[in-house]
Structures are given as C-alpha cells and as structure tokens.
Amino acid sequence: MNSEILSVRNLSVAFGNTQVTDRVSFDISSGEIFALMGESGCGKSVSAMTIPSLLPHPSAKIVNGEIIFEKKNLLKLSSKDMCEIRGKRIGCVFQEPMQALNPVVSIGTQLLESVRFMPKEERLKRINELLAMSGFKDAKRILKSYPHEMSGGMLQRIVICMALAPKPALVIADEPTTALDANIQTAVMDLLKDMCKSENAAMLLITHNAHLAAKYSDRIAVMYAGRIVEYSKTTDVLTNPKHPYTKALLNVVPSKGKTLAELKPIPGSVPNPKDFDDGCRFRFRCEFAKDECEKIWSPCPNE
Amino acid sequence: MNEILNIQNLSVTFHSKGGTVYALKNICFSLNEGDILALAGESGSGKSTIANALVGLVPWECGGTYRLFGEDINPYQKKSFSIVRSKMQMAFQDPYSSLNPRNTVSEIVATPLLAKGISKSEAAKKAKRMLDLIGLSNADTNKFPHAFSGGQRQRIGLARALVLEPKILICDEITSALDVSVQAQILHLLNDLRRELNLSLIFISHDIAVMEIIANKILGLQNGEIVHSRLLA
Numbered sequence: 001m002n003s004e005i006l007s008v009r010n011l012s013v014a015f016g017n018t019q020v021t022d023r024v025s026f027d028i029s030s031g032e033i034f035a036l037m038g039e040s041g042c043g044k045s046v047s048a049m050t051i052p053s054l055l056p057h058p059s060a061k062i063v064n065g066e067i068i069f070e071k072k073n074l075l076k077l078s079s080k081d082m083c084e085i086r087g088k089r090i091g092c093v094f095q096e097p098m099q100a101l102n103p104v105v106s107i108g109t110q111l112l113e114s115v116r117f118m119p120k121e122e123r124l125k126r127i128n129e130l131l132a133m134s135g136f137k138d139a140k141r142i143l144k145s146y147p148h149e150m151s152g153g154m155l156q157r158i159v160i161c162m163a164l165a166p167k168p169a170l171v172i173a174d175e176p177t178t179a180l181d182a183n184i185q186t187a188v189m190d191l192l193k194d195m196c197k198s199e200n201a202a203m204l205l206i207t208h209n210a211h212l213a214a215k216y217s218d219r220i221a222v223m224y225a226g227r228i229v230e231y232s233k234t235t236d237v238l239t240n241p242k243h244p245y246t247k248a249l250l251n252v253v254p255s256k257g258k259t260l261a262e263l264k265p266i267p268g269s270v271p272n273p274k275d276f277d278d279g280c281r282f283r284f285r286c287e288f289a290k291d292e293c294e295k296i297w298s299p300c301p302n303e
Numbered sequence: 304m305n306e307i308l309n310i311q312n313l314s315v316t317f318h319s320k321g322g323t324v325y326a327l328k329n330i331c332f333s334l335n336e337g338d339i340l341a342l343a344g345e346s347g348s349g350k351s352t353i354a355n356a357l358v359g360l361v362p363w364e365c366g367g368t369y370r371l372f373g374e375d376i377n378p379y380q381k382k383s384f385s386i387v388r389s390k391m392q393m394a395f396q397d398p399y400s401s402l403n404p405r406n407t408v409s410e411i412v413a414t415p416l417l418a419k420g421i422s423k424s425e426a427a428k429k430a431k432r433m434l435d436l437i438g439l440s441n442a443d444t445n446k447f448p449h450a451f452s453g454g455q456r457q458r459i460g461l462a463r464a465l466v467l468e469p470k471i472l473i474c475d476e477i478t479s480a481l482d483v484s485v486q487a488q489i490l491h492l493l494n495d496l497r498r499e500l501n502l503s504l505i506f507i508s509h510d511i512a513v514m515e516i517i518a519n520k521i522l523g524l525q526n527g528e529i530v531h532s533r534l535l536a
Contacts, residue, residue, distance in 0.1 A: 039482050040453070152346070181346050181509045208482045252487040254512040260494055263516060265487035269452055 005030045005169050005202055006051070011065035013046050013055065019063060020273045021047050021226040028202045030169060033193065035205045035217035035234070037249070041270040043226040044206045048172050051204070052086040053079075070169060088117050091163030091201070093192065095175040097155035101147045107158055108143030114162040130161040133198070134191055153184035157191060164195050171196055174206045189216055210253045214238050222246045225271055225281035227297070245282045307372050307503060308334040308471060314364035315352050315527075326352045326361075327527045334471065339497070339504040341514035343531075344524035350507045352527070354473045357505070358393055359384030372470070389419075392464040396476035398456030402448040402463075408434065409444040412462045419467065433462045436499070437492065454485035458492065465500065473505045478513060490517055 006028040013021045021043040028034045036044045049055050051067055051074065067074040070089065074082065094100045101110060108127075115123045131139040134157040147155055156176060163171050173192060177185035193216050196203045207213050213220050213234065220237045222230040222245065230243040241247045251264040268285045280297035283289040313330040316323055327349045334340050342350045355361045359381065363369075369376040371390060377383045392415075395401040402411055409430050416426035434444055437458045448456055457477055464472055474493065478486040494517065497504060508514050514521055515535060523531030 039484050182511065183345055183509070208484075210483070249484065252484045254483075254486075254490075254510070254516050256512060256515065258512075258516060260490060260516050263487050263490065265491055266484045269454070269485075 003030055004028070005070060006204075007066075007068040008047070008051070009066045009068070011047060011050060011067065012063040013043075013050055014061045014063050015059050015273075018273045019226070019276070022276070023065070024223070024226075024228055025065075026221050026228065026231060028170065028204060030202050031197065031200050032219065033196065033203045033205060033217045035207060035213035035220045036223055037207055037210060037213045037220055038223035039208055039249075039266075039270050042223040044223050045174055047223070048174060048204055048206050051170075051172060052090045052092060053082050054086075054092070087114065087168075088166045089169050091166070091168040091171045093156070093159050093163045093171060093173040093176045096179050097152060097159045098147060100159050101155060103147050105146075106143065107145050107147065107150075111143070111158070111162055111165065114165040117166055126165055127161070130165055130195075133195060134158075134161055152180050153188060156180060156184075156188050160188070160192055160195060164199055164201065167199055168201055170202045170204065172204045172206070175208070176205075177212070178208075185212075210238070210250050211255065222249065225276060226273065227281065229282070229297075243282075244286045244288050248285070248287075305336040306333050307336050309368075309370040310357070311368040313353070313356055313367045313369075315349075315356055315361050316364055325527055327356065330527075330529060332522055332529070332532075334503055334505065337497075337501070337503055338520060339506055339518040341506045341508060341518035341521045342524060343508065343511060343514055343521055345509060348524040349527040350509075350524055351475055353524075354393060354475050354505065354507060357473065358388055358391060389467060390469055391471040391473065392467055392469040393473040393475060394457075394460045394464040394477050397480055398453050398460055399448075399480075401460055402456060404448050407445050407447055408439065408451075408459055411448070411459060412466050415463060415467050429466055430462075433466045434459075436496070437462045437465075452485070453481050454488055457481060457485075457489055461489075461492070461496070465496065465502075468500070470501070471503050471505065473507070475507045476509070479508065479510070486513070493517065 004027050009025050011021060011024040012019055024047045026034065036048060038044050046055065050062065051069070053074065062075055069085070074085065111127045112123055115126050118126060128139050131142060136142050176192060177188050180188060189212065192203070205213065205217055217234050219232065220234050221228045222237065222243065224245045230237060230241065230246045237246060238250065241250060248266045252266060254263055266285050271281060271284070279295055280293040283293040311331050313327055315327040316325055330353060342353060344350050352361060356363060363378040367378055369378045371387060376387060409427060412430035412433055413426040416429055417423065431444060439458060448459070451459065478489050481489065490513070496502060506514065506518055519535050521533045521535065522529050
C-alpha cells in the first residue's frame, strides 16, 4: 500500500468574519488521484489552495485544523520554508492556462524557472524530457515561443510540464480542463494522469464534473457549502451515493442516452457563506429534506 | 414542418497580412419551425462564424443565398440584416463579459427595445415581463450584473436576446462557462422558453452529450466545412 503524503485535518478557513469551510478532512496517498467534487462556491478551491498557502493574506484566516504534508504541518511553517515546498514538492495546475503564464516571457524561460532548484546541467534535459512526454515534437521552437502563439490545450500542457518539472510529490489541479474544448479535455487529463503516474506524484483534482472525477480519480470527496458531505472510493460514490447532494450532482451530468427529462437540475444555488448554519446546508434544495435537517447535518459517511 | 431558414453556399474568408483564412466553405443547411439544430465542432471549426454570418456580423463571400421565413435576404447588403435581427437574436458564451457592468439589469434587457425606437416606459414594461419569464424577481431588476452568479447572468443574456420576440435564437456556447448544475438549469429553461415562445434554436456547443440531450439535428463542422449531419430522435 502506498504511503500517505498529505493529511488535511479539520481545516476551517474564514474570510474576515465569515467562515467558508468547516472542518474539512481528507488524506491523499502517494501516486493516488483524489478528487474534490462540488459546485462553484462550495469551498473546493479554498480548501485546496490552503495547502500550498496560496490564499490571499491577510483576508483569509485559518480558523483551525492542520495540513500534514510529508510529515510537516504546513500551517506552522514560515513563509521562507513554505517557498521550499511550494512549486518544488507541491505543483499547481490552474483553470486558465493563459492567465497562469506570463504573456511577455518566453515559454522556455518560464519552464526553466520551474526547475531552478535543479543543478544547471540537468535543467534543460529535464524540460526536453517533459516536453517530449507531453507530445511536443519541436521542443526548440516551443521554448522560443510566447504564450499568445499557442492554443489553450498546448498552453495547459506547458503548465502541466511546469508543475511536474521539479518532480513534486503532489500536484493540485484546479479545474484543469474547464476552459478547454471537450476533445482537448480528454487529451489534457490523460496526459496529467499519465505524467503523475510515471513520476509517482499524487494528484488533488478539483472539479464540478462527475464524469471527469469518475474517469480519473481513485477516491472522491464531495463538498457542499464548505463541508465534505461524502468521502469514499470513486466507484462507491458513483454507484452507491449516500448523500442527497451527491445523488443530485450525479443527476445533472449530461451523458449519452440521457434525455432532458432525466437531467434533473438542482433547484436554487449554493448558499452564501454568511447564511451558513449548523443544520444541513443542502436542505433548501433537497427533495428528501425533513424537519430534523434544520438541527443536524448528515456527516460524511466515512467519518 | 415549415422550413423557416435556408442557407446555401455560405462562405466566409478572412484576409490578413499572414494570408487568407477560409473560415467557412460552402455551408448549406436549413432549419424547420420548432427545430433545435446543434452545430458541433472544435474551437476554430467555424461554428461561431456561422452564427455571426447569419446575423450579419461577418461579410459573406459571393455566391451564397439566404432565405428566412420564405423571404430572400440579400446577405451582401448591411441593411438586409435589420430584418434578420428582428427575427433572429443571439445569446453569447461568456455571461461575465457580455453584459455592460455599468447598467442595471432592466436597462440591459431594455436596450434592444430602445434601439428599435420603442418608448422608454414601454421598453421597461417589456423588459420586466421578460425578466419575470426567465425567473428573476422584481427586486433583482435594479441590481447590476456583478450582483449575480454566472447562471443568473446567462439568464439575463437570454432575456436580452428574447425581449425583441425573435423566432430564432442562436445560443453560442451559452452553457460552456457554467457549472454542470447551472448548465442543467439553463438547458431546462431554454426548453421551456422554446415551447412558451414558439422558438427555433441554433445551439452551438463543443459538448456532444449536451447537444444530444437538447437538439433534434446535429451538424458537425471541421475546418469550416460540414463533415457530418445527424438527425436525433
């Protein structure tokens, strides 16, 4: 069995006086692909971006919890020590590749920046190796190009190379294919998965798409309104969902053979964090809501 | 079924310093009343160029013919498209950049009516009715776009397109920037509006699963040409 490299325990994050995530807990083992799934505004990105300490300061505050990564509590590290981990041991792939890259710096310079920790003679070799793995045949030309000369899919492949170049133990992929065409989505996700597997890096995949999570992840945590409501193996979550929100989320995904009547939209939207209470936060949109849902919330089945 | 739109030999070419780009090559298709025609293809295949050509936002190459509700439209005359736009409107992909951030929602939805010379009070009344139809409350009409979520903004974009009571609505990737749950809400709203307002739709997307759910005919595009045509049950 693979060893655990990340353990997030009871993580609660607040912006000002508003708490946006509530006791979020999950573990990731090395080489594993773990998906955080939920709608926009559920706290997936906030929970994930707390790991490499990428939340805005001072507005974001960690209310409680701990993040143990490679046996260190990241929340207790100084910003200097965190710099040694961010980018080097934890890589990030963001949603918009065009915004993740500097438009006035060549691709080569940006890729070399990601391997600045390595001995000089190994840097270019590593970059060429990664470009070849990602299907770029003319590496010389790619290194000289600028972001505007490339398509969205090509740019996302460059960002994946940058994230994996320093051989990180964990890659956080925040909706890596949402901004891309459906046919390019598969190619980019296949590449991300293959590269993580070959480098034995774990992946934290953030997505709102159950199909994507089903195809690529080993385990899934479903988040709603700042809480993890279900957390299990991917096949269990998809074939036997326990929480009404997970069931509702699976019903809204369009798939082959589904009719419009079978595509059941979830009424309303995710509540504003200012309106969060102690009851089940999904009760306003849930078809199975009962009176007791006001007082208790169905905890994650694995807790 | 009545044929309401017939396009023959639609070609669009863009000329630049770098050379000539043949964006569309001899595109032919028709649309029947009540139909939902999906245009599928990768980015750059020409889907949005077809939409833009239909409403006169890009120039046609010689040789194309355009028939709308039995009337011949001259696509080489800018004036002809004012008739087209009273019957055909467009909703756009990005709900964040397609609404003027400095106008209130009721002003945004009333703008096409004012441009048509309808009085302010009448435009405001019609805009309110349309916002009600797409599910926005009265209290929301004086808010600005930033106060709304992506799905709500897309509803506002639909209200603006539908306020002129068009018969054909072009939806250019209107669900691509949305969450799956909001996407399902918009697809249902679109289907309800179609029935209520007797609309025909041209639905542009790159997601085959979404198109198979909503459309009854799919045209596949590649490099500016129709390479595939399929009727759905």
